[in-house]
Amino acid sequence: MIRLSMLQLRVQAITAxxxxxxxxxxxxxxxxxLVSLYAASGLxxxxxxxxxxxxxxFLQQVDSTSPYAAVYPLSIVLIALTPVITGLFWAAPLLAxxxxxxxxxxxxxxxVTRTRWLxxxxxxxxLAAMAVTEALSLLFAWWAxxxxxxxxxxxxxxLAMNPFxxxxxxxxxxxxxxxxxxxxxxxxxxxxxxxxTVPAMAVTLAIFAALQIAMPLWIRPNLLPASHTTVAxxxxxxxxxxxxxxxxxxxxxLATESLPGQPGAWIRSSGAADAAGHPVGTVVPSACTSAAxxxxxxxxxxxxxxxxxIRIAVTYQPASRYWPLQWTETGFYLVLSLALAGYCFRRLxxxx
Amino acid sequence: MNAAIQASGLGKQYRRAWALRDCTLAIPEGxxxxxxxxxxxxxxxxxxxxxxxxTPTRGTITILGQRPAAGPAQxxxxxxxxxxxxxxxxxxxxxxLRLGDWLNPGWDGHLARxxxxxxxxxxxxxxxxxxxxxxxxxxxxxxxxKRPGMLILDEPVASLDPLARREFxxxxxxxxxxxxxxxxxxxxxxxxxxxxxxxxxxxxxxxIRIAGEVSDLLAxxxxxxGPRRDPGTLAADQEILTExxxxxxxxxxxxxxxxxxxxxxxxxxxxxEDLVLAYMSRVGDGPVSPQQLKVVP
Numbered sequence: 001m002i003r004l005s006m007l008q009l010r011v012q013a014i015t016a017x018x019x020x021x022x023x024x025x026x027x028x029x030x031x032x033x034l035v036s037l038y039a040a041s042g043l044x045x046x047x048x049x050x051x052x053x054x055x056x057x058f059l060q061q062v063d064s065t066s067p068y069a070a071v072y073p074l075s076i077v078l079i080a081l082t083p084v085i086t087g088l089f090w091a092a093p094l095l096a097x098x099x100x101x102x103x104x105x106x107x108x109x110x111x112v113t114r115t116r117w118l119x120x121x122x123x124x125x126x127l128a129a130m131a132v133t134e135a136l137s138l139l140f141a142w143w144a145x146x147x148x149x150x151x152x153x154x155x156x157x158x159l160a161m162n163p164f165x166x167x168x169x170x171x172x173x174x175x176x177x178x179x180x181x182x183x184x185x186x187x188x189x190x191x192x193x194x195x196x197t198v199p200a201m202a203v204t205l206a207i208f209a210a211l212q213i214a215m216p217l218w219i220r221p222n223l224l225p226a227s228h229t230t231v232a233x234x235x236x237x238x239x240x241x242x243x244x245x246x247x248x249x250x251x252x253x254l255a256t257e258s259l260p261g262q263p264g265a266w267i268r269s270s271g272a273a274d275a276a277g278h279p280v281g282t283v284v285p286s287a288c289t290s291a292a293x294x295x296x297x298x299x300x301x302x303x304x305x306x307x308x309x310i311r312i313a314v315t316y317q318p319a320s321r322y323w324p325l326q327w328t329e330t331g332f333y334l335v336l337s338l339a340l341a342g343y344c345f346r347r348l349x350x351x352x
Numbered sequence: 353m354n355a356a357i358q359a360s361g362l363g364k365q366y367r368r369a370w371a372l373r374d375c376t377l378a379i380p381e382g383x384x385x386x387x388x389x390x391x392x393x394x395x396x397x398x399x400x401x402x403x404x405x406x407t408p409t410r411g412t413i414t415i416l417g418q419r420p421a422a423g424p425a426q427x428x429x430x431x432x433x434x435x436x437x438x439x440x441x442x443x444x445x446x447x448x449l450r451l452g453d454w455l456n457p458g459w460d461g462h463l464a465r466x467x468x469x470x471x472x473x474x475x476x477x478x479x480x481x482x483x484x485x486x487x488x489x490x491x492x493x494x495x496x497x498k499r500p501g502m503l504i505l506d507e508p509v510a511s512l513d514p515l516a517r518r519e520f521x522x523x524x525x526x527x528x529x530x531x532x533x534x535x536x537x538x539x540x541x542x543x544x545x546x547x548x549x550x551x552x553x554x555x556x557x558x559x560i561r562i563a564g565e566v567s568d569l570l571a572x573x574x575x576x577x578g579p580r581r582d583p584g585t586l587a588a589d590q591e592i593l594t595e596x597x598x599x600x601x602x603x604x605x606x607x608x609x610x611x612x613x614x615x616x617x618x619x620x621x622x623x624x625e626d627l628v629l630a631y632m633s634r635v636g637d638g639p640v641s642p643q644q645l646k647v648v649p
Binding site: 001003004007008011101102103105106108109110111112113114116349350352 | 400403404405406407421423424425427428430431432434435436438439440441442443447450451452454455456457458491494495498
């Protein structure tokens with residue numbers, strides 16, 4: 001039965017192998033030069049004080065050097081799309097095509113129970129999809145390691161990505177395994193329910209895309225409880241100033257993209273608050289109105305706001321939550337996959 | 353002798369409609385049984401229940417003493433060729449034989465290869481490019497080479513031209529003779545079955561009308577013609593299946609297990625086709641299987 005699943009996945013396996021080899025060749029051709037650029041930038045063994053500057057200029061340099069600016073997003077897109085491609089072209093036809101063409105009657109009248117038939121097909125196909133996706137992700141992680149190290153040394157801009165960035169989070173670590181397993185079982189389930197290949201593919205695509213959009217927006221932020229803190233207004237702060245309808249009255253907003261002493265943290269939200277962390281109104285206090293008029297959203301206003309006890313309240317996930325979040329999210333998708341697979345087995349006796 | 357197929361009160365309901373009802377049947381081993389009936393009568397449903405493709409809504413069915421598709425061992429004992437003889441169009445003939453080898457512990461590779469070469473099929477040809485007749489032969493080869501005790505074929509010759517039809521049935525009969533199989537095959541054409549079957553099941557409007565050995569059926573059905581008379585005056589054991597009257601003459605088709613003694617009747621034998629047509633066109637849906645009269649549920 002294992003040999004049959006491999007025989008029937010032959011075309012897909014060849015396609016995947018060609019794609020994997022082409023991708024590996026692209027990364028192997030460009031990766032060593034990236035390493036030499038890193039070595040030339042003097043980042044190895046740099047003094048902490050000078051690292052951030054050097055790291056940033058290295059990242060800028062990579063971003064403006066021709067193949068890298070293209071290879072990086074291309075890789076991200078490829079890794080993000082692989083689960084859904086396998087879900088559409090491997091998984092959705094797995095049952096749907098058998099039902100559509102009537103070959104299920106041939107498959108299920110051999111001396112193998114249909115439960116075993118489905119189990120082997122799910123395991124062989126599902127594991128292959130997971131392996132291909134994770135292999136792409138690991139190849140890319142190897143290639144992009146110098147960029148990650150530069151970002152870790154405090155570099156910013158260019159190709160530096162916060163690890164919690166939705167695209168980075170979804171293409172690194174172990175989450176690609178979860179996505180691949182889910183897309184595969186989703187495709188098989190859609191095929192079992194709809195019984196036609198093309199509509200099953202469309203439904204698989206729609207549901208997978210919807211969940212991949214909902215995940216970073218609404219689900220991932222709530223997988224683990226967020227941390228809260230307040231920080232002082234500083235030159236890292238984004239300060240915006242608005243006129244209001246009433247004369248000599250201004251409104252302001254405060255936001256920050258980074259937390260002092262918490263490099264790589266995932267900032268969920270930030271805003272003006274008092275010292276205790278309670279949100280404060282957005283109207284500029286009257287004592288600071290003159291500063292607002294004279295300096296605009298500049299240091300004068302910032303200092304005045306600080307002197308009035310205004311700080312920035314930040315809701316965030318510290319960088320140390322990266323792996324717990326990766327495990328939780330991957331586990332979430334794997335549980336979903338198991339539930340879908342279980343449903344397919346329950347439905348199997350009623351499929352013909 | 354064991355029953356190849358034993359069904360009792362078997363029924364299958366799709367959503368609202370019953371595709372098969374109150375099916376009680378016992379076909380002994382060693383027969384080539386034909387299942388005949390008009391399109392939509394429930395033939396495919398009965399065969400798919402027998403092959404374990406479907407589960408019954410009511411009643412029970414056993415093949416060679418066991419529930420269909422109960423496990424790998426039972427699956428190995430039953431060969432099934434579904435309607436339109438499905439094969440994997442992208443796989444080659446050789447791939448199909450490999451599939452059979454991998455999935456069936458009792459696989460007879462020698463038999464399969466011999467049949468493929470006898471049929472002059474190119475092992476490297478994709479199944480999708482085979483003709484209808486070749487595809488049917490490939491599907492039959494797969495079913496035969498797993499060395500089943502029972503072979504179930506759903507309209508295997510429906511899509512074939514007369515020559516391919518004859519060839520297919522001939523190959524089937526040779527295999528049956530050689531392997532000692534029990535066979536249940538369906539067709540909506542009596543002529544196909546007449547040549548090969550020694551047992552007949554007539555299914556009309558989701559119910560079995562009659563089932564029995566062909567020789568018994570032919571012996572117990574008679575065409576009577578004679579001077580016009582009221583059919584109500586017939587002997588009590590004679591059941592009228594069809595009747596037609598002119599001013600002077602009555603023509604009847606009757607079933608009886610007793611000899612016809614009334615000298616006013618000219619008695620003629622019936623052909624299998626006439627018999628089947630008589631049951632198909634009969635009004636009313638009372639099952640009248642002689643089997644059923646004998647079987648105690």
